[in-house]
Amino acid sequence: MFENYTAIPFVKGSAAVLGGILFLYVLIRGVYLAFFHPLSRIPGPKLYAFTDLPYLYYLLRGEWPYRHRQLHDQYGPVVRYTPNDVSFTTANAWRTIYGHRIGASAHIAAFPKDPKGYRPPLTGDPNIVLTNDEDHRRHRRVLAHAFSEKALLGQESIMRHYVDKLISRLGERAKLGGSNAVVDLARWYNFTTFDMVGDLSFGAQFGCLDSGGYHPWVATIFDDIRLITVDETLRRHPLLNALVWSLVPKRWLASRLEHLERSRAAAMKRVESGSMGREDFMSYILRHNTDGEDGKPSDGPTLTPGEIVENANILIIAGSETTATLLSGATFHLLTHPDKHGRLVREIRGAFATEADITVTALGQLKYLNAVLKEALRMYPPIPGALPRTVTGAGEVIDNYWISGGTTVGVPHWAACQSEFNFHNPDEFVPERWIADERDAAYENDNRAVSQPFSVGPRNCLGKNLAYAEMRLILAKVLWHFDLELLPESRDWNKQKIFVVWEKGALNVKLTRAVRG
């Protein structure tokens, strides 16, 4: 007992010494990082070069893209925002970081995805987004068949089925009138794109539009997305594991596993039923997996059953929240700019004699509709942050700065598109800036190549054409059928938190059936 008492001052003293050593280590390391590290000449606040804690603070609060924009506004197009992360807001950086690069004598691979920013697949089987570059080529070649021009034409009937259902459900609400004609359009867009992509990926029926609510499976996806920022924090600071997980709602973790199980079951069921003569994603994937003689695996690249499950899982997430987000943003900006809204309505209602004439191909020709979508992608990109990549080899010059090998680099899409260095009146919704023969001279020098919402290079969005087709069809049909009015409670709708994707609140809109002359 006495021995224990005499040990206390010694233990206290040792703890103080250890604490002191740790403090000195952190201080010396921080000073080195901020003032002597190879990246120390890159603009940015010294505190952010000292430690990544300010970045993680804003990230976990859902405010990082806003802070990131402020830093670029203050320091210019190149900013070091943690000891090892540098971001760029130029068109040249998009090409250097994400594009195919041609070296002096040979092709150089694009920078690989940074493992800090991407969590490994839960099943252990790789998917197209998370796999390494070599396997990625195989995944992309198999999946590309499902996104070809031919496939898109075949998928139009599935798309139209869900868009018609959306219009019919909204029509029921409009008919009721009064407060019943007020709907949260952000939710209805989500119902539509989830139903659509669930059917296209698995032949699964989520039934969101029928029930007017989220299928439990879809609800798990939102929880899963919410975990992405937590995951990143832990990959940066594994020692915080126990603390952070104790703060995270247990429901989020359960949801992740549930989502995985549901995807696995649905994908396997769909695989077992074969090509089925349907024109969904899976029919293309399966056809090209077994197009050898007698139904044997093809000589070309193929995917394992585990990889098919993982990819179906990814397609649901990549292909639903993104398009619904953009449609919500476009609708919000149109309804807060009545002149732009009016012009688009006139274009759509004037272009077609009957609803049956509204096809994906015809919509591709509508000048103002396409300018509205581009401007909405600039103002409210579904993936607002930077997609992180790692600089390979000894390093690389990007935008005249030497960036050493191992540094994480990226272009934060929203910050780049809201920058006065790139766009005149960056906070203003001006679709005309995308129309060459209509824009004011002041917009002539806009750096339009900086807006790359689908990314560029070998790992850019595979679903871009499908996304445009969906977005044009849904927005055009909604505006063809209904007059829309934004309710006062949604006037600040775009002031949202961002946890990798925007945390969309209710976009309350009053619907009235359009009267055609």
Ligand code: HEM
């Ligand atoms: C407005 C809608 C969309 C936007 C803004 C968007 C954006 C993106 C971006 C930025 C990436 C690159 C991700 C990275 O580098 O990690 C990506 C990848 C991808 N997207 Fe989209 N996306 C949209 C819609 C869709 C749709 C509808 C689908 C399919 C149903 C889809 C399927 C994919 C796939 C498969 C990849 C991975 C491509 C690869 O790694 O080779 N996306 N998307």
